[in-house]
Amino acid sequence: MGPISRRLFALESRSGWIAIAILLVIGLFIVPALNLMVPEGSLFHISTFWVATLGKYLCFAILALALDLIWGYAGILSLGHGAFFGLGGYAMGMYMMRQIGDRSVYGNPDLPDFMVFLNWDSLPWYWWGFDQFWFAALMVVLVPGLLAFVFGWLAFRSRITGVYFSIISQAMVFAIMLAFFRNETGFGGNNGLTDFKDILGFNLSQDSTKVGLYVVTTIALLLVYMICRAVVSSKLGRLLIAVRDAESRVRFLGYSVTNAKLFVFTLSAVLAGVAGALYVPQVGIINPGEFTPAKSIEMAIWVAVGGRGTLFGAIVGAFTINGARTYLTGVAPEVWLFFLGALFILVTLVMPQGLVGVYRSIRSGELKDAIRRRIQRVDV
Amino acid sequence: MSVTNNADASRMRTVFFSILFVLLSLLAFSFPAHAQQNDAALNAALSDLNARSFKAKTAAVQALGVYGDARAVAALEALSEGRLYGRKSDKSVVIAERDGKIYRLTDPATGVSAGEATSRELKKIIANNKLRGLIRGVLGQLALSSSDSELRRAAVENVISSPTGGSLALLKSARDRETEDDIRARLETGIATLELGSDDPALRRAAVDRLADGNDPEIKSLLERRLLKNADGSFVESDAQVRAEVQEAVSRINDRLALFGLAEDLIFGISLGSVLLLAAIGLAVTFGVMGVINMAHGEMIMLGAYTTFVVQEVFRVTMPAEAFGFYLLAAIPAAFLVAATFGILIERGCIRFLYGRPLETLLATWGVSLILQQMVRSLFGANNREVANPDWISGAISIGGGVSVTVSRVYIVIFCLVVVAALAAFIRYSRFGLQMRAVTQNRGMASAMGIRTGQVDALTFALGSGIAGVAGVALSQISNVSPNLGQNFIVDSFMVVVFGGVGSLWGTIVGAFGLGIVNKFLEPVSGAILGKVVVLVIIILFIQKRPRGLFALKGRAAEG
Secondary structure, eight states: HHHHHHHTTTTHHHHHHHHHHHHHHIIIIIIHOOOOOOOOTTOHHHHHOHHHHHHHHHHHHHHHHHHHHHHHHHHOOSOHHHHHHHHHHHHHHHHHHHHHHHGGSOOOOOSOHHHHHTTOOOGGGGGTTTSSSHHHHHHHHHHHHHHHHHHHHHHHHTTHHHHHHHHHHHHHHHHHHHHHHTTSSSOGGGEEEEEOOOTTTTTTTTTHHHHHHHHHHHHHHHHHHHHHHHHHSSSSHHHHHHHHHHHHHHHHTTTTTHHHHHHHHHHHHHHHHHHHHHHHHHSSSGGGGGGGGHHHHHHHHHHHOOOOSSSSHHHHHHHHHHHHHHHHHHOOHHHHHHHHHHHHHHHHHHHHHHHHHHHHHHTTTTTHHHHHHHHHHOOO | OOOHHHEEEEEHHHHHHHHHHHHHHHHHHHGGGGGTTTTHHHHHHHHTTTTHHHHHHHHHHHHHHHHHOOOHHHHHHHHHHEEEEEETTTTEEEEEEEETEEEEEEOOOOOOOEEEEGGGGEEEEEHHHHHHHHHHHHHHHGGGGGOOOOHHHHHHHHHSOOTTTTTHHHHHHHHHOOOOOOHHHHHHHHHHHHHHTEEEEEEEHHHHHHHTTOOOHHHHHHHHTTTSSSSTTTTTSSHHHHHHHHHHHHHHHHHHHHHHHHHHHHHHHHHHHHHHHHHHHHHHHIIIIIIOOTTTTHHHHHHHHHHHHHHHHHHHHHHHHGGGHHHHHHHHHHHHHHHHHHHHHHHHGGGGGGGGHHHHHHHHHHHHHHHHHHHHHHHHHSSSSSSOOOGGGSSSEEETEEEEEEEHHHHHHHHHHHHHHHHHHHHSSSHHHHHHHHHHHHHHHHHTTTTTHHHHHHHHHHHHHHHHHHHHHHTTTTOOBSSTTHHHHHHHHHHHHHHTTTOOOHHHHHHHHHHHHHHHHHHHHHHHHHHHHHHHHHHHHHHHHHTOOTTOOOOOGGOO
């Protein structure tokens, strides 16, 4: 084996690789096979709706990974990651908007419908180039990355940390939301971008396209997971953990805390942008609702429920909570916010290590010991 | 004898004169002062109504109008309704009401009964439609001399908006006897407006001079119309010199209006600032003093607003209608108690386990806020609840230059200052305030001195939440009461506290008013929403320069 592949294999333990392999087989082969090959009506058939829903969860998992990378490892709690997710989504949405061409309601080949509606006579400059996929894909990475770089540079340079950073990042996403709600900003205002027809020539309403997007997202999740794992197990990752636990001390040791944080924050924003870009073609709409501060805060709870600083926990958390949402909003919509609210409180009070933490303490027998101690204390 | 007689006579004279004096003052009180002087002329004009020709009647009606005596109103109304008669015996004019076979007569000038008469003794004074039209106009002008200032005000507006030939003289005489400043000012502009159309350039120039002192957007457009050209290319204002003066006057009014615009921005900025301050001041206690990030702060405001709604409904059912307006006063302590109770519950049930872990506190209180929102939504429904403005804070105050402020906004500014002053005094002078400051500065030492820090924490949090509840009472008057009410304020109030400097009450005040005013000054330039975006960006940049806000705490406390 070459040095690179050896290093790659060193990223995970043996059991970790086995878990990844099993999940990949399920995600990449079994789910699509059950959708495409098993006939409808069969017990084992997975409907396209569920494939698309799973695809959505996968995007959220990427987003959660991005957040865990900065929160779990560098101690930066961003309450504005919805901004990067949304911007990535908008970049992809703009590409698909341009692909509609003259199939829109107004039939104007050069202008999206909402611009015709606003009586605009030409495409604003910031829409130029979005008819090319490569350009849009570049923007998916560049726009969130650049915003995060500038914002992070301003924040970390003046040593804004902890809750101050959280509040400021929340203000950032709030400002972006207000701006995108305006019709004049040129992104469809309140309604956002929707009515997409196809992506790279594939018709979005076809099942095969949906399954294809799902497969692409699964692979993307694997790649993002590997990138995050590579970062946290590198020397930089150890530095980040040190920054998380004692920032001043790391600074005094001569490390550039600002640069380390800035790198990981920008990387995280880029990953969030990619998640957004994969999300939009699967749900078929992007609007300023993605920028509401509430959504950005909710992302933090995905990570917290799964378990901070584990990467794997972020994926578990994103799937658990979004699964619960899909179930609860269908069965009893009133209960959903109570459930989510209670989850916020319980996770922070009772299980600060999240589900992964609970699993680990069960594995190691700590939990049993703790319960036994508690019982003994009560007996005394 | 003669001595007594003399004394009697002089006493009689005194009594007579005092009665006369009282009567005269009564008259002077009910009518404009000039009214008594020309009784003869009034009577003459009234008896002229009984003239034979319509031409003479018309002249008499016009005379009554120009003469401007309110006592003519009864006669003119009677004439147009066909109740005015001439008595054949003495040729006097009377108002007659038919009562069976006879007529009851009244003297039109005095309103005193003038006996009775049969139809044969009377002759009806006939009016035609033209005369009735004239009477309507004259009646409008006569209202100018009414004793009721509201009627006069309306009459002035009436005459100015549809002037007739005699209007100028009428307005001038009305101005000479007008006692109220604002009506006289209105009359002056009316006169100047009419003189602006006169043929004499000198008169026009004088009028322009007087109008240039005003600050009414209406006058500005009136003057600007003088600068336009007619269809044939000639100027509306033919005299070049007058035209130059009009130009000058317009620019002077523009300057003054710009000043009023500034004042308007400032006033609205202060108003917005006071709303921000109310929303943020409770946060300044919980976040600033205790260092607790309470994301459920907005929901405390929301609870206060809903308490106001409940108190209003209770008042509607249990109280008499006159007392209903005071529900707002009762809502203030109620909202404080409700929000403070929730505050204690949140602190004891959740936050106290998380001291020293601000990020976890943030997430847990966010969970609390979600639960509270859904709770209110389940209890009261998702729709807006209507909270009525009581009468005593309805309406608007006009400042001039087309600027006006609603009374409720003024009350909110005052209320906000009272709340802040009360809070500052409480923290500064009360025993509990002292303990609170002690715990903030050095928890361990305070505890060693025998202060129960846990109790102080709970009560401080209750205080901050209670103030948020009180803010909810005020905000219920100007914004929609819905489960999302708190969400709209949470980012703003955090911005205010961070901008002003955490832990500083002064910083919060300056931060709130500063942001409010900057926001309102930006709005006309960039639009409401973009203005807000710009403000947020400014704050983010500002925090680069001063990461701890405007009024940062110095020393060890700042190194948290």
